[in-house]
Amino acid sequence: MSPLEEVARLRHEALERISTADSLASLKEFRVQYLGRKGRLTAILKGLKDLPVEQRKQVGAEANKCRVQLEHDFDAAERKFSEKSEAPLIDPTLPGTAQRVGAMHLTTQVIEEMCGIFYGMGFEIARGPDIETDYYNFSALNFPPDHPARDMQDTFFVEGDRLLRTHTTPVQIRELEKQKPPIKIITPGKCFRNEAISSRAHVAFHQVDGFLIDEGVTMADLKGCLVAFCKAFFGEGLKLKFRPSYFPFTEPSAEVDIQCFLCGGDGCTVCKRTGWLEILGCGMIDPAVLEMTGHDPEKYTGYAFGIGVERPAMLKYRIDDIRLFFNNDLRFLRQFV
Amino acid sequence: MKVSYKWLKELTGLDWSPDEMGDRLTLSGASCEYIESTARYMDNVVVGQVIELGAIEGADKIQKAVVDDGTGRVDVVCGAPNVAAQQKIAFARIGARLVGDFLIKKVKIRGIESFGMICSERELGMSDDHSGIIVLDDDAPVGTLLVEHLDYDDFMLTFELTPNRPDSMSAIGIARDLAALASVKLRRPQIDLTEVATPASDSVKVSIDDPEACPRYAARIIKNVKIAPSPWWVRRRLLACGVRPVSNVVDITNLVMLECGHPLHAFDLDRFGSDEVVVRRAHDREKFSTLDGQEHILDEQVLLITNGKSGVAAGGVMGGLNSEVENDTTNLLLEAAYFNPSVIRKSRRKLETVSESSSRFEKGADPNGIKYAINRAAQLMHELCGGEVQAGIVDCYPKRIEPRTIELRPARCNAVLGSNYSTERMKQILTDLELQVSGDDPLEVTAPTFRPDLEREIDLIEEVVRIEGFDSIKDSVTNIGPLFSRTLPEDQFAREARWVLTACGFDEMLDHGLGSSRVAKLFNPDLPQVRILNPVSEELDIMRNSLVPSALAAVSHNLAHRVLDLRLFELGKVYFAGSDDTDWREPERLALAVSGNTPQGWRETARPLDFHDLTGALQRLVEHFRWPDFDFVPDKVWFLDDRISFRIESEERAVGWAGLIAPDQARALGVKQPVLVAEIDLDGLIDTRKDRIQFEPLAVYPAAPRDLAVLVDVAVPAGEIIECVRQAAGKLAESVEVFDLYTGKQIEKGRKSIALSINYRSQSGSLSTEQVEEIQRRVVSKLEQQFNAEIRDK
Numbered sequence A: 001m002s003p004l005e006e007v008a009r010l011r012h013e014a015l016e017r018i019s020t021a022d023s024l025a026s027l028k029e030f031r032v033q034y035l036g037r038k039g040r041l042t043a044i045l046k047g048l049k050d051l052p053v054e055q056r057k058q059v060g061a062e063a064n065k066c067r068v069q070l071e072h073d074f075d076a077a078e079r080k081f082s083e084k085s086e087a088p089l090i091d092p093t094l095p096g097t098a099q100r101v102g103a104m105h106l107t108t109q110v111i112e113e114m115c116g117i118f119y120g121m122g123f124e125i126a127r128g129p130d131i132e133t134d135y136y137n138f139s140a141l142n143f144p145p146d147h148p149a150r151d152m153q154d155t156f157f158v159e160g161d162r163l164l165r166t167h168t169t170p171v172q173i174r175e176l177e178k179q180k181p182p183i184k185i186i187t188p189g190k191c192f193r194n195e196a197i198s199s200r201a202h203v204a205f206h207q208v209d210g211f212l213i214d215e216g217v218t219m220a221d222l223k224g225c226l227v228a229f230c231k232a233f234f235g236e237g238l239k240l241k242f243r244p245s246y247f248p249f250t251e252p253s254a255e256v257d258i259q260c261f262l263c264g265g266d267g268c269t270v271c272k273r274t275g276w277l278e279i280l281g282c283g284m285i286d287p288a289v290l291e292m293t294g295h296d297p298e299k300y301t302g303y304a305f306g307i308g309v310e311r312p313a314m315l316k317y318r319i320d321d322i323r324l325f326f327n328n329d330l331r332f333l334r335q336f337v
Numbered sequence B: 001m002k003v004s005y006k007w008l009k010e011l012t013g014l015d016w017s018p019d020e021m022g023d024r025l026t027l028s029g030a031s032c033e034y035i036e037s038t039a040r041y042m043d044n045v046v047v048g049q050v051i052e053l054g055a056i057e058g059a060d061k062i063q064k065a066v067v068d069d070g071t072g073r074v075d076v077v078c079g080a081p082n083v084a085a086q087q088k089i090a091f092a093r094i095g096a097r098l099v100g101d102f103l104i105k106k107v108k109i110r111g112i113e114s115f116g117m118i119c120s121e122r123e124l125g126m127s128d129d130h131s132g133i134i135v136l137d138d139d140a141p142v143g144t145l146l147v148e149h150l151d152y153d154d155f156m157l158t159f160e161l162t163p164n165r166p167d168s169m170s171a172i173g174i175a176r177d178l179a180a181l182a183s184v185k186l187r188r189p190q191i192d193l194t195e196v197a198t199p200a201s202d203s204v205k206v207s208i209d210d211p212e213a214c215p216r217y218a219a220r221i222i223k224n225v226k227i228a229p230s231p232w233w234v235r236r237r238l239l240a241c242g243v244r245p246v247s248n249v250v251d252i253t254n255l256v257m258l259e260c261g262h263p264l265h266a267f268d269l270d271r272f273g274s275d276e277v278v279v280r281r282a283h284d285r286e287k288f289s290t291l292d293g294q295e296h297i298l299d300e301q302v303l304l305i306t307n308g309k310s311g312v313a314a315g316g317v318m319g320g321l322n323s324e325v326e327n328d329t330t331n332l333l334l335e336a337a338y339f340n341p342s343v344i345r346k347s348r349r350k351l352e353t354v355s356e357s358s359s360r361f362e363k364g365a366d367p368n369g370i371k372y373a374i375n376r377a378a379q380l381m382h383e384l385c386g387g388e389v390q391a392g393i394v395d396c397y398p399k400r401i402e403p404r405t406i407e408l409r410p411a412r413c414n415a416v417l418g419s420n421y422s423t424e425r426m427k428q429i430l431t432d433l434e435l436q437v438s439g440d441d442p443l444e445v446t447a448p449t450f451r452p453d454l455e456r457e458i459d460l461i462e463e464v465v466r467i468e469g470f471d472s473i474k475d476s477v478t479n480i481g482p483l484f485s486r487t488l489p490e491d492q493f494a495r496e497a498r499w500v501l502t503a504c505g506f507d508e509m510l511d512h513g514l515g516s517s518r519v520a521k522l523f524n525p526d527l528p529q530v531r532i533l534n535p536v537s538e539e540l541d542i543m544r545n546s547l548v549p550s551a552l553a554a555v556s557h558n559l560a561h562r563v564l565d566l567r568l569f570e571l572g573k574v575y576f577a578g579s580d581d582t583d584w585r586e587p588e589r590l591a592l593a594v595s596g597n598t599p600q601g602w603r604e605t606a607r608p609l610d611f612h613d614l615t616g617a618l619q620r621l622v623e624h625f626r627w628p629d630f631d632f633v634p635d636k637v638w639f640l641d642d643r644i645s646f647r648i649e650s651e652e653r654a655v656g657w658a659g660l661i662a663p664d665q666a667r668a669l670g671v672k673q674p675v676l677v678a679e680i681d682l683d684g685l686i687d688t689r690k691d692r693i694q695f696e697p698l699a700v701y702p703a704a705p706r707d708l709a710v711l712v713d714v715a716v717p718a719g720e721i722i723e724c725v726r727q728a729a730g731k732l733a734e735s736v737e738v739f740d741l742y743t744g745k746q747i748e749k750g751r752k753s754i755a756l757s758i759n760y761r762s763q764s765g766s767l768s769t770e771q772v773e774e775i776q777r778r779v780v781s782k783l784e785q786q787f788n789a790e791i792r793d794k
């Protein structure tokens, strides 16, 4: 065997041992075997001087290259073993020590999400008082005095001839009194219904109402807007169903059902086996409302819609008790941090 | 409202399935909520015959019956009072599943094995009648399925109707929509009335005192009726509409109302008390007993049908006890009237009752549908009760109510809807809805009086789209409206305040805004309250005038559920009444509440949350919104503990309060651990962040940090010491922070050590060590002078 072949074979053998060594001790032993003072590679290097000059140069270069590589590989392999055996510097499974961040109320989050979607479509937010007059809550919205339509909403009456608004639609009237079309507004806020508190009903709830008034606004625009909203809020690919309904302040009026996103429309307990969930009311603003606020209903048309906040949130997060939205139970609130 | 599916089929000739009918009607405005099979509890129920009855020893309420169910004889235990031998009965075999998911199994009662059940109407889901078992006709074939024998395989469709559509409160009304949806003709029952020669006008006169309240009153006289149960087809139809059969006369008035929507009332003519009907307003404090046995004291809100002297019916709401049809009644006065909807509404409110009749009149009946209704009922009373119908209707109709004519511009219809309907299609829809249409542009549309909701062009546009369906309108795909949407300053403020406070570890609360007058008084006895006139409970009888009670309620709720460490905030309104239309106020406020401890971690030690945790969060807001610093001025606040009770001021204006909840108030809400609260009125603070951040050039020259520990009397506020340092050092003190506070063993009693870290820096050049020493000396001497301070170490 030529000295060159011997170096090549030794390197091969040594690398094999490095890769298969099962302990730090055996690695150290191998290192001594090859690179120690009496090691095999050392022996070759020591024997160089006995070789002819031509060969000495060639073998010397190869043997040195081999020594550098083996030292490097032994170092790396030993490092691997020592890392395993020594105590770790840190335990990454311990909880991090950053400050605890508080949770925004779920209602706030849902309102922000809804308003964000409408904001992206060019709607602007307007607000109004919670304690309203009959005029803004009913009369100006085309509820005839002493009419069964008023029974649709159980109203809290307040001293001083006031009431707690039953929807945020009064803000529509207040804005119509202030502005000229085009008007494109959403009115998020708190509303009240005189109902016994239960898991299904509460004295208060939140609503995001919206409306657009301009020349040439059509029911097709209303449908397009709500389809876009539902896509953004509930997810894409869900069908909507527009059912004729009745609200004094819109005509034609519709209720919108969305295909149940829990069962995909097959029917489940949440959608009461219908495959559909009732989510909002809408319609074209009644000409009487425009007229009452001094806008020419021949020139302008508009649409309006009203979306509850708690109900869609209950559906989305499968919350089964509306009281959780109002009792500030941290076990509930912290789930939405 | 409930309607029989078979009835709708009969009226339209359509062969749609119940589901298809329900779905199509829902999509055209009559929302079909449920569809139930009338025979859903009749599987395994057959015609049976009681062969013999025997007593059971030791039991007097139940008997043993031997029943032939067509396949053989079985023993059955029966407790019905009306069971008798030879009767044909409804027999539930083993395996039948009755109302309430009640499965019929073999059972042993008093030692007798029972192989089935003899059923009442309630058990079969036919009605709520459980007074006895159903007794079938003698010729009922034993062993036949009951549903076949009774021809009872129908469906009950339950509709949720909107208040603007009184026309749909009947089988014909619903069928009219169906006919329009399918473009078929409505098949109204034909009336073929047989009258006797005697004119009804000989028997009764009608006069109306208040034609505004009662524009029309019609009466017929029917003699010699025989009160009996209705024939099965009438009872079956009523049952399939969810109405309990009573007797033929009452059933017929109900049936006709269900059919055409017009309420009728039958009086016992012999108990009527006179031969004249006078419609008038009730007198103040006039007494009247309705047929449900209630005695009412009336006022003139109530429209009364009288016999000229006293009341016989509360018009349109309920008949009177005195003239009610009884089993021995033979002669009838049949009433079909039209009442003003708002009169009925006030009247039924006064009487505190709602009837099928009042709910129809209140929404608007058809003044011109009276003739059909009264003739149809008279015809049935002749056919089914053997009554002799006297000739003619005694019809008092002082002021005819005419149908309305409305113009519809086809182009306008499409412009509002964004649709593309042809004029022909619009005409057809309106005609199918039984409106009269002529002309082309505009269409001249006459709406019959059964459609009081159709008054304007937009109402007709709605009719078109409701029948054509919203699906026929393409969803628009482009956005319209303004390009730019502003953000309200208060919204931006609230958003940022929430970021800051949640980042400080505070969780957001949200309250409904209603409160208790009792609690509010305990917290702020002098603060006005806005009262709710019809509260749901005493605990929610005002609109809140402070956020503190609701914050404390939230604390209490969480403590009760063993969540003990709380940092909470709320952004919400409080409410104050005004004296006129403009000065009602709903100021926005911020409340903070802390209680319990800071979080305990593996590295951090928990410590009690205290006043400084409140002010810390407030200072973060001050910093964020660039408000002037808040001053905490000791003050007596009603609901706060005297020891920790402060008024918060911003530039000498009171903006809120902060401190420890006093024991009485804490106890009232069941809170047993210390709670610290702050409440800030945000009015005036939301606007103060107009000038946003202005960039300051980065410092060019180095800073010279120095620490300084001073001993002062415990009463000296840290804020004053800092202020003193700032004054002494002038602009050169870039920042002054407290980094340690110590009282204890190594310090003289009554004194405290405050350690300050001061950063000196000049904008005009590097400060030399001598210059810094010089300033520091000035600071020290000022502190010594002002506070009798000692410098602890160099």
Ligand SMILES: [Zn+2]
Pocket: A260, A261, A262, A263, A264, A265, A266, A267, A268, A269, A270, A271, A272, A273, A275, A276
């Ligand atoms: Zn579902």
